[in-house]
Amino acid sequence: MNSKKPVIVYGASGYTGRLVCEYLREMNVPFIAAGRDGARVQAVVDKVPGVETADYEVVEVAHDVAALTALFEGARVVCNMVGPFIKFGPEVVQACLATGCHYMDTTGEQDWVLSAQENWGAAFAAKGLLLSPGIAQMYTTGEIAANICLESPGLDTLDILVLWKGFPTYASTQTIFTILKAKWYYLEQNKFLEWPSNTTFEVAVPGQHATALAVPWGGTSHPIWFKNDPRVANVKVQGGVTAREVMQGVIATQKMFDEQIKPLPIAEQEAQLTAIANSIQAAMPPRENPRINTSIDSVMASGPLGRAHCIIHGNCNYKQTGLLQAYSAYSLLQQAPRRAGFASACQAFGHRELLGILKSFGLVMEPILSVHR
């Protein structure tokens, strides 16, 4: 009998990896908590409440295809938390393909989602394996809201707003800066069109009188997930954090990037962005508090003769991410994904099922839905 624990959490020493371990424990799923520094992984996992009742091991592993392949051999699902994924993802995907493991990560980076689809989508599909970059609050919760709108037929346009209140982690900050180098796309009549740089929006925030400042936030994953969905032809996304001063900083950084860093060779761009990100966020943010860390995912869907608006109010977006990853792994241990190869969380597991799990753990409210046709 295969004694290998079926789920690997890679990057378990990070803020999100630890939360995935917490929820795997609550679902009674045996797991390996892996990372480049075994002592750091152990120290983090030791702080998981109730860890003494979890069935887990800690393993140190080098970040290369051979070492990761050796670790994944005999396992079934890999939850990858080592981002930015455009930098660190390929080795993990290749090791999953070599060992027949389903691959999931938490990316919000459009360029990584596109490259994963293009480079490995067909190979994963051929093996019946899931390749799902981006099972996370940003942007699965918005995808759930979009799919609730699309339950009403005849709507072909998605106008999406994703907002959260909190502090980005170290790797999230690195990711926010890494995506400055990429092109950002929205979907118009089933074609990707590039957002002009320095696009900003003043958005009406559902449930409050004040407006907020938002940006295309790297384009997000939604245009890619809905590109081949025959119901949808147009997708535009606006996103950010609710703190206006943080968004003003993001916009100033984007401007500085365009003027001063973009003209440099790509390697130099990378080094400068990493240095700026390091200067902003080097420490682990505090554990989320539902009274402080709220999230809003709002989707207005429209068509020639129909409108729908779905709002999901939630809290603790890193916890939402941890839970979505753990539930997806738990589901894959019991049944095949609804779609193999490249697929979003909703395509692989169902939007109503994912909503149900987020609600059952107290992380989102029942969506507010209005439909007019």
Ligand SMILES: NC(=O)c1ccc[n+]([C@@H]2O[C@H](COP(=O)([O-])OP(=O)(O)OC[C@H]3O[C@@H](n4cnc5c(N)ncnc54)[C@H](OP(=O)(O)O)[C@@H]3O)[C@@H](O)[C@H]2O)c1
């Ligand atoms: N879309 C969303 O809603 C969402 C939500 C949560 C997270 N995320 C993404 O998920 C990723 C992880 O986030 P996080 O909050 O867990 O960040 P974090 O706390 O900074 O953790 C990053 C993890 O990656 C590991 N790591 C970093 N560089 C590595 C390398 N070169 N080789 C091997 N391991 C390396 C770290 O290991 P050490 O401890 O050894 O440094 C740590 O385990 C980020 O890219 C973030 O943007 C997205």
